Amino acid sequence: MAKKITIKESIKGKSLFAAQEIAKGEIIFAFERHFTGTRTKTSMQIGENLHQESTDPDSAENFINHSCGPNAFVEFSDLTLRALQTILPDEEITLNYCTTEWVSAAPFQCKCGSKNCIGYFSGFSFLSKEQQKKLEPLVSPFIKKKLAKN
Numbered sequence: 001m002a003k004k005i006t007i008k009e010s011i012k013g014k015s016l017f018a019a020q021e022i023a024k025g026e027i028i029f030a031f032e033r034h035f036t037g038t039r040t041k042t043s044m045q046i047g048e049n050l051h052q053e054s055t056d057p058d059s060a061e062n063f064i065n066h067s068c069g070p071n072a073f074v075e076f077s078d079l080t081l082r083a084l085q086t087i088l089p090d091e092e093i094t095l096n097y098c099t100t101e102w103v104s105a106a107p108f109q110c111k112c113g114s115k116n117c118i119g120y121f122s123g124f125s126f127l128s129k130e131q132q133k134k135l136e137p138l139v140s141p142f143i144k145k146k147l148a149k150n
Ligand SMILES: [Zn+2]
Pocket: 067, 068, 069, 110, 111, 112, 113, 114, 116, 117, 118, 119
């Protein structure tokens, strides 16, 4: 099987790109399933004090950049990254970090260029009610639980 993804240098640093066409819904990769209590720049929030973090610094999961108009999403039932739409060869693979991070460990000014760009990214909990509503179908079970309490 041909390699689906590749890590390349871009203006954003090492980033994740498609090495071949990836169909909508297709699994791009499975996360390692290594859970820690520490929130980092590269971790992904699973629960209140539970974060997925690869033990391999070269793992693809460390190099997915954020976009407010992403082409991939996390399927939490099996902890895989999947294509939200057809992804073409050499296209950067992006994820909306707001779908996984309630409060981010590493906020930043977003320059994704998407027409729905939120500007400053600091986590789902800082979005407006309207922005939260729009993202709800793709957010983690943890964030859904948090929302239900509000
Ligand atoms: Zn943005």
